[in-house]
Amino acid sequence: MNKHLYLAIIAWLIGLSTTQAQNADQQYYNTFALQFHYKATSFVVDTPFVSTAPQAFLLWSANVYQDSTKSSLSLDQFDANGNFLSEHVVPQPGKLLPSLLPKKILRMKSGKGYYLLGYVIQSLNLINGIPVYSTPVVIRLDQLLNPVWVQKLHFSAVSTANANALIEYNDLIEAVNGDVIIAGRYSPAPAGQQINVLATRLTSAGAIVWNYQYSTSFTCNANALALTEATDNNIILTGYVELCTSGFSGPRQVLFLRLQSTGIPVTGFAYLGATTESAGTKIVKRTNIAGNDAFFISGFTDVTAATGAPNRQVLVMDVRESGAIVGSFHIGDGGTEESNDLVIRNLGNESYYLYLTGFTTSYYTAVSKEVFYLQLRYQPGSLGLVEFSTFPQTAHYTERYGLEIKAAGKEKFAILANANYIISSASNTSTFTNVLLRDRTTTNQQCIKLHQPPVSVINFSPKQLSVSPIALSFKPYAEKYILYQKVFPKLLCGQFNINAYDALNSGIIEQRTAAPTLTTDKMVPSTKLETVSIYPNPASNYVFIQYGKPITSKVVVKVFGADMRLLKTMEIIDNNRKMLSLDGLPSGMYFVQVGDNSKNETFKILKN
Template sequence: MNKHLYLAIIAWLIGLSTTQAQNADQLYYNTFALQFHYKAASFVVDTPLVASAPQAFLLWSANVYQDSTKSSLSLDQFDANGNFISEHVVPQPGKLLPSLLPKKIFRMKSGKGYYLLGYVIQSTNLINGIPVYSTPVLIRLDQLLNPIWVQKLHFSAVTTANANALIEYNDLIEAINGDVIIAGRYSPSPAGQQINILVTRLTNAGAIVWNYQYSTNFTCNANALALTEATDNNIILTGYVELCTSGFGGPRQVLFLRLQPTGIPVTGFAYLGATTESAGTKIVKRTNIAGNDAFFISGFTDVTAATGAANRQVLILDVRESGTIVGSFHVGDAGTEESNDLVIRNLGNENYYLYLTGFTTSYYTAVSKEVFYLQLRYLPGSLGLVEFSTFPQTANYTERYGLEIKAAGKDKFAILANANYITSSTSSTSTFTNVLLRDLSTTNQQCIKLHQPPVGSINFSPKQLTVSPTALSFKPYAEKYIVFQKVFPKLLCGQFTVNAYDALNSGVIEQRIAAPTMPLNKVAPVTKLETVNIYPNPASNYVFIEYNKPITSKVLVKVFGPDMRLLKTIDINDNNRKTLSLDGLPSGLYFIQVGDNNKNETFKIMKN
């Protein structure tokens, strides 16, 4: 009887482990019908105010109903299984999807709560009774999602002369002193005049500290898409500048711009070298070296394919605070690959994992775009592929693309994606949101498909920019923030579970490294389980295996590749330390399974 009970407990534990360690795909919508849209642009994984509360993540979205009178920028709260909890909105009646642009949400570092950035084109919410073209919305909330301040930004004196100005922010960060810095683009008119970089600094009370537009000696359009703060409190931006071919427009090139904390330019570069176009969409600080920090920039670049045509691929740059490029790489296959977001994990000794999402057109014909999860291993001067996976589903969508990636557990990532779904017999589509989970602790390939795009290097030539700031007189205006209706989840694949507590302690860096670089043995400890030790990890040409359990039957060690193809097998016949050779295997991720007929344990090992 005890034996049967023991086996039942073991089976239950194995089943529990299997269900919790799963990839997943969950759809979110307001009403699954034509002319309804729920399009998230940013999300945050976070613990609730108290441990017993259900919150696990928040979505910041464009929420459009069929008659559009209920349209809004929408903040929606969900539990660990992705079930709806609450909704707050910034109402924008009468606005359709192209005019509603939620941008970013992030959790405060200097306090408790959140900042949200949005943008509305030709909002029906007037400023001083005057309709304006651009309405940037900036919100500070407490940890319970109650508003501390909700405001929109525009000129201090709004007139018919400046009401049509383009004022659009794309990204925001919280500075080390608690200020908020937002960056984007500005033009006196959305058509016919040069578009310049725009950066605004505000206090945590919402008051503007300084506000500049920046023109360059290229006299072409430019746009800041992402920013971060250096150890010396300088502000580092990326995005693109255009090479004028007609008027102010032309092919985009990666931008690097360094500003003092006061907004005064230090240096700027356009990185030239793409076959036609390139741009930076995310920048992450990876060091703590005042005056000489290192940053990863991700985005896209065009390279020359074998046919001679331009081929768009994921771009990875390693740059210093001076603007010097230390490493430049591209990742992609025969179609198009673009990256929209990047987070990193510091492995020590200048080694990093990079995790990205975006879209690919290389592997499918039934859909025009598919979302990807990309994991890379960076060592100084080299970049290696760990995994490139997609999440193909039978759901009726025409395209799907990843926008942001966040830690969703200790070794789990959540990807925010949007897709155009066919909801009726007509060819018209509605845009809805997916949250995808890639659980690296599972060895199965449920919900995903693996691919092997090549990784290559690319040369860029930094072109020095002369950057000129011009002060603009903006001020905040009050905006509305109210409780609203509901969002519905629909599980498409796997089991959906987000662990916000583990995510916050996962070591994943979203915007800047928060502590000095730690030794490898502290950041990536040796794997130690109850019966088996395998080390070192990462490994070079071999790993050691210590099997500490009494050997009563044949024990096998099996090495599997990332596609779970068996590559090598050795026997263990005593408790002495064994050496497993990795010679002949390329750099990348491997799974090592150790055990007998009764129990197996699986370990993830990275080979340099």
């Protein structure tokens, strides 16, 4: 055989064995109990500190036996190929719980670890000997998924008068100072009384800083579904308000609520237009302009067709911190399209890619709902469709809907979805979780189908709301924590692989927070607790480190990127001033950690 032809065949065979760009669909369930409901509501693509780290993503899930009186929460860890690694969190062990639900999970930015938000209905774990109707649960874990604290939130003095209060948080973020901010809804009773927006701020140690419900004029009910932090540290919430028509009900409209970092309201709006209903389900900050940031809000809106019938479609809005609308659009076809999550990529010059997931009913009959991946290109006043694709049926399920979308590589996205699966007959179903991959680098349309829904402008006008804060006296109650049962993946379509390390470099913004405030005097050291001084700040190619505490053990300097990836290390052996080189690092924000085994101090450094 010709030598060159032989080498070409070998190269071709090697190429076949290499991981190619690939879409995929993988299901997560319990092999030993097929009627065991496994339902995730949030996940993170776990961007590792080093490229060889084994974990790839974490699923924050509900685990429910066929016996509906038993349920629990778990945090499942998987590698890049979707193989199970470990399972962790279960608060309230050994109890019969009618409804125990996960809400959100996020990775810490100010430290190493995670925050989880959950929600319990009618827990048999009493508070001060009294059964309560609803109990939010907030959990902080370290990097190894061990609990730092696990606690539930309720009234400081629980009584029969407030035990039936509706307390439900829907979203949480980590503020730039490391605090945790959560938002949702509150009512003195589950039904028959007004529901207000609820927001709470906690320290990283779990202590409550402030806690308010917000009463809004012209509305009967209001709910916060998502929030973010502005550059000036104001808190921006979206969700919906119901404009009262009679009693405690009315059509829903998108809510925009701006709070000071102290929880005091600045302004609030309901966005009204030629639509029967609308709501915001996700908000992402796209600028860094103190006092005048811009935000993308995604959600849904019911537009009215020529026949007069409402048609729910994806809603995308661009709004300023003042509440002013820059642009608003809807995307959809003849059936229902509803968005649940949004991430963005800044292309520069006020141009962005928007990536969304949710569900559609426009293109299938055997399945009542199917997951979609939606990519849009935005410039102020203009929104264009890049791709609308679905993940068609690969197993026996009646509906499936996308919940969250995350960067899973440089041009790869992971979508978390849940589906109602048929076990043995149409009347015997169970809920399972899927993780779907949309790889933009592949030309192979395996696992996806392309569609072309129109993108249209929709006109909204802001209606000013007067917002009154009402303080609620909450306190955290310690909760227990145990391990739970193992789940298993089942590959339904394509080759499953997440490149979590490359996701760091994807440029995707999931929940953007404000830039830290830095000293502008290059000759003034940035000091902390009088032990360590680091200067200048901002810096160019180096910083000086002065370690003032007598050195009795090994002192190490570590430099982390804004994503908390370790970039440099240096050891300090005496108390003389040391120079730390920043050569080779691009301009941007870095964290410098200095300390020994007993104590560490961390500084935010800006490199010009």
